[in-house]
Amino acid sequence: MATTLARIIKFGLQSFSRNGWLSITTIAVLILALIVFNGLIIFSAISRVAVTSIQDKIDISVYFKDVAKEDEILKLERAMESLVEVKSVEYISQEKALEIFKNDHKDDPTVSQALAELQANPLLAALNVKANDPGQYANIVEYLDNENLASIIEKVSYTENRLAIDRLARLIDTFQNSGLVATMFLALIAALVTFNSIRLAIYSNREEIGIMRLVGSSNMYINGPYLVNGIIYGAIAAVISLMIAAPIVSLASPYVGAFIPEMNLTNYFFGNLPILFGYQLLFGIFLGGVSSTIAVRRYLKV
Amino acid sequence: MIAFHGVTKKYGNSMILDDISFKVAPGEFVSLVGKSGAGKSTIVKLLIAEEKPNQGRVLFGSAEVNKLSMRELPDLRRKIGIVFQDFKLLPTRTAYENVAFAMEVNGCPEHEIEELVPQVLDMVGLKDKQHSFPHELSGGMKQRVAIARAMVHRPDVIIADEPTGNLDPHNTWEIVNLLLKINELGTTVVLATHSKEIINKIRRRVITLDNGKIIKDEEGGRYILD
Numbered sequence: 001m002a003t004t005l006a007r008i009i010k011f012g013l014q015s016f017s018r019n020g021w022l023s024i025t026t027i028a029v030l031i032l033a034l035i036v037f038n039g040l041i042i043f044s045a046i047s048r049v050a051v052t053s054i055q056d057k058i059d060i061s062v063y064f065k066d067v068a069k070e071d072e073i074l075k076l077e078r079a080m081e082s083l084v085e086v087k088s089v090e091y092i093s094q095e096k097a098l099e100i101f102k103n104d105h106k107d108d109p110t111v112s113q114a115l116a117e118l119q120a121n122p123l124l125a126a127l128n129v130k131a132n133d134p135g136q137y138a139n140i141v142e143y144l145d146n147e148n149l150a151s152i153i154e155k156v157s158y159t160e161n162r163l164a165i166d167r168l169a170r171l172i173d174t175f176q177n178s179g180l181v182a183t184m185f186l187a188l189i190a191a192l193v194t195f196n197s198i199r200l201a202i203y204s205n206r207e208e209i210g211i212m213r214l215v216g217s218s219n220m221y222i223n224g225p226y227l228v229n230g231i232i233y234g235a236i237a238a239v240i241s242l243m244i245a246a247p248i249v250s251l252a253s254p255y256v257g258a259f260i261p262e263m264n265l266t267n268y269f270f271g272n273l274p275i276l277f278g279y280q281l282l283f284g285i286f287l288g289g290v291s292s293t294i295a296v297r298r299y300l301k302v
Numbered sequence: 303m304i305a306f307h308g309v310t311k312k313y314g315n316s317m318i319l320d321d322i323s324f325k326v327a328p329g330e331f332v333s334l335v336g337k338s339g340a341g342k343s344t345i346v347k348l349l350i351a352e353e354k355p356n357q358g359r360v361l362f363g364s365a366e367v368n369k370l371s372m373r374e375l376p377d378l379r380r381k382i383g384i385v386f387q388d389f390k391l392l393p394t395r396t397a398y399e400n401v402a403f404a405m406e407v408n409g410c411p412e413h414e415i416e417e418l419v420p421q422v423l424d425m426v427g428l429k430d431k432q433h434s435f436p437h438e439l440s441g442g443m444k445q446r447v448a449i450a451r452a453m454v455h456r457p458d459v460i461i462a463d464e465p466t467g468n469l470d471p472h473n474t475w476e477i478v479n480l481l482l483k484i485n486e487l488g489t490t491v492v493l494a495t496h497s498k499e500i501i502n503k504i505r506r507r508v509i510t511l512d513n514g515k516i517i518k519d520e521e522g523g524r525y526i527l528d
Contacts, residue, residue, distance in 0.1 A: 015394065215403065
């Protein structure tokens with residue numbers, strides 16, 4: 001078995017080096033496919049960060065009447081935290097709200113002056129609520145809409161921003177779903193192009209495959225070297241595609257950062273280089289190996 | 303060793319072999335003779351299971367060739383050395399590698415391959431061409447590589463299908479003499495040819511085919527077709 005395996009690897013390496021141009025063109029196609037695949041992984045990471053960033057900016061505020069006691073508000077905070085739809089709840093007391101307001105308008109003398117003239121704190125205590133999913137705000141608001149709480153709740157900001165929040169939630173959903181479909185579609189096209197390229201390479205060797213069968217070669221002896229070839233194609237293409245992607249990512253990183261400040265593309269790329277390389281290698285080897293095996297099969301019927 | 307029992311082969315409506323039967327004993331040299339289209343190559347294809355008969359049985363030793371599965375075929379083919387008219391050498395392998403391939407697929411150990419392949423290439427007169435690729439060799443040289451490949455793993459039988467069809471007279475006789483020499487060493491040889499000169503000169507058993515039927519099977523036979 002060890003001799004057979006060694007011979008299969010030897011034949012594979014031999015065929016790879018002796019069919020130079022065929023190997024180069026097949027690798028070139030595989031590189032293109034892997035760059036698309038790489039692009040899809042990076043795009044998916046960017047869109048994930050972008051969606052999280054947008055989702056993080058959406059929240060609703062529950063404003064409390066002056067009569068609401070702090071322990072009542074804190075009790076509601078704890079109750080809301082236990083809801084599955086709720087990601088986080090932050091209590092902003094009247095004092096803290098004033099502090100934030102002052103800080104936000106410290107450069108605006110008119111506002112500062114107006115505040116100084118006021119005897120009492122005009123701002124209301126609030127709970128800022130973030131949902132796990134923007135589509136769940138309606139459920140959260142429904143929870144707040146009951147008679148027991150009506151005596152302490154002044155208003156919920158969702159009612160005012162409902163249209164914008166719902167539209168954003170739908171937009172995020174559509175973006176995520178269409179991103180997934182586009183990713184699968186492009187990955188499928190890349191796989192088909194690669195398969196076809198390997199199929200053509202093997203088509204040009206069909207006579208050789210027939211000869212091998214006629215001189216008593218088992219399918220393993222014929223298939224094996226092509227599989228080895230496919231694996232070599234995949235591995236080389238994975239290395240080269242990452243080498244091509246690295247400078248492109250570095251160049252694009254500042255532009256992506258301008259749109260999504262939370263995303264540092266260069267850090268993401270180089271931080272995840274081993275994983276990206278692993279994916280590429282698997283995708284390349286899988287494509288190369290499976291395409292070769294399928295393409296050879298039809299010529300083994302001699 | 304080889305037996306055809308009532309074998310019929312048709313391609314569509316065209317009858318290629320019509321109920322033919324014959325046997326070949328171990329160590330024999332048998333020529334299958336006939337004009338183009340007489341069915342010689344079909345007999346060879348049936349013997350190596352490249353084709354299946356419509357009726358009848360093809361036996362090689364105890365194996366019924368037409369009933370072997372795709373998985374069992376390599377074992378059968380390793381017992382047979384085949385020489386084709388168009389050589390069928392692996393174009394991306396050297397003469398040495400082409401010959402060695404037949405041993406490699408047989409699972410022969412490396413040291414045996416390294417010892418035997420140069421010897422066989424020497425025997426067919428190609429010792430100095432062992433590192434040449436097929437496209438660097440003449441027709442006669444290619445056919446000698448093919449014969450070396452067919453005999454290197456010591457098969458029970460060598461089947462040569464029009465091996466001299468693409469060769470000049472000088473190379474033709476070199477190939478025929480090689481086949482006779484292999485036969486003298488004890489290997490059964492089946493030679494399919496339409497060459498009158500070869501048949502009349504070698505005077506071995508001749509099975510003559512015409513229109514898919516065996517019209518004569520004669521020891522020490524001559525070419526009887528016009």
